[in-house]
Amino acid sequence: MSLSEKLIEHIRDNGPLTVAEYMGACLYDPEDGYYATRPNIGGASADFLTAPEASQMFGELIGLWCAHEWEALGKPAFNWIELGPGRGVLMEDAIRATKRIEGMHEAATVVLVETSAPLKDEQAERLRDAEWEARIEDVSPGPCLIVANEFFDCLPIRQFFLGEDGWHEKLVGLDEAQKLTFGLSAPLPAPDSEDELGTVREIAPGLESIIYDIERRLHDAPGRVLIIDYGYTKPEGADTLQALKRHKKVDPMETPGEADLTAHVDFARIAQLADAANLDVHGPITQGAFLRSLGIEFRAEALSRANPSHAERLKREVHRLTHADEMGALFKVICLSSPNLPPPAGF
Numbered sequence: 284m285s286l287s288e289k290l291i292e293h294i295r296d297n298g299p300l301t302v303a304e305y306m307g308a309c310l311y312d313p314e315d316g317y318y319a320t321r322p323n324i325g326g327a328s329a330d331f332l333t334a335p336e337a338s339q340m341f342g343e344l345i346g347l348w349c350a351h352e353w354e355a356l357g358k359p360a361f362n363w364i365e366l367g368p369g370r371g372v373l374m375e376d377a378i379r380a381t382k383r384i385e386g387m388h389e390a391a392t393v394v395l396v397e398t399s400a401p402l403k404d405e406q407a408e409r410l411r412d413a414e415w416e417a418r419i420e421d422v423s424p425g426p427c428l429i430v431a432n433e434f435f436d437c438l439p440i441r442q443f444f445l446g447e448d449g450w451h452e453k454l455v456g457l458d459e460a461q462k463l464t465f466g467l468s469a470p471l472p473a474p475d476s477e478d479e480l481g482t483v484r485e486i487a488p489g490l491e492s493i494i495y496d497i498e499r500r501l502h503d504a505p506g507r508v509l510i511i512d513y514g515y516t517k518p519e520g521a522d523t524l525q526a527l528k529r530h531k532k533v534d535p536m537e538t539p540g541e542a543d544l545t546a547h548v549d550f551a552r553i554a555q556l557a558d559a560a561n562l563d564v565h566g567p568i569t570q571g572a573f574l575r576s577l578g579i580e581f582r583a584e585a586l587s588r589a590n591p592s593h594a595e596r597l598k599r600e601v602h603r604l605t606h607a608d609e610m611g612a613l614f615k616v617i618c619l620s621s622p623n624l625p626p627p628a629g630f
């Protein structure tokens with residue numbers, strides 16, 4: 284039975300799914316979910332290209348940022364945690380870039396938080412000395428530096444739509460031909476809203492619980508988390524759910540489990556949750572501003588001097604990572620820290 288058939292049967296028996304339940308099934312179903320079976324991140328035939336896959340400079344600069352923040356923590360023994368490491372390229376580049384930082388690697392336990400079995404295998408080829416956990420709450424306590432690139436956009440969202448007769452939850456049900464389709468719940472008992480008709484609001488329950496786990500960790504021991512993702516700093520009121528297959532947008536209902544399903548990350552919500560939990564919040568700022576402030580242009584120049592034949596490619600990579608028409612503006616960076624630490628680099 285395909286995932287599509289399983290979902291149709293489930294909906295027939297139990298009624299429509301929330302968008303979050305649908306997204307969760309498409310991404311994480313143990314037999315047919317995208318991440319369980321066919322995550323396709325690097326290389327020309329990939330479904331999407333992330334920053335560390337686009338350029339080694341990305342992971343290198345994040346590595347040097349981590350070295351700076353490890354010093355700010357007072358150089359303790361620490362968990363160097365990555366959430367959703369994909370093929371492990373970012374951490375590999377970060378480790379290589381910091382091998383001359385005295386004492387850092389001895390102090391670090393690299394912990395990769397990953398649920399996908401095929402990606403774990405790929406990570407293990409690049410990062411032999413790492414440890415793996417399925418959830419951040421399973422990582423042993425203590426000081427930490429946490430990096431999450433394009434991780435929060437996978438966390439399932441619920442969607443609410445403002446129609447003439449009030450707010451409705453968007454649901455996934457069946458049309459007359461018994462095919463998967465979007466629909467709306469009956470009007471919800473929600474308060475009157477100043478929003479325009481047609482506004483869509485999104486909430487990501489999984490994001491909220493992961494931020495909560497991070498908050499507890501950062502209150503128990505000093506540490507920081509650096510979150511990089513595409514998203515918004517104030518809600519746009521639009522539907523941001525998208526399905527990508529081989530770099531092309533496809534219909535999210537078309538082939539459940541075969542495309543990568545994501546939503547834009549609500550950075551305002553992350554900042555609000557962290558602030559309410561008394562963490563220090565820096566950013567969000569754009570990825571372009573962050574990488575320039577960490578010196579990506581100087582890094583590219585140094586690499587070009589060492590290897591002039593790479594100069595053109597490096598220039599294209601800087602453009603891709605930092606320019607507003609590419610990843611530079613849509614992608615944002617936010618840092619959450621334990622209280623009473625000096626400000627982090629780059630903000």
Ligand code: SAH
Pocket residue numbers: 318322324333334335336366367368369370373396397398399402417431432433434437438
């Ligand atoms: N950070 C990588 C990969 C991004 S893709 C990069 O920038 O290239 C998203 C990653 O998060 C994948 O490794 C995926 O398997 C993992 N992932 C998605 N949801 C997860 C969850 N709930 N818990 C742990 N890992 C998850």
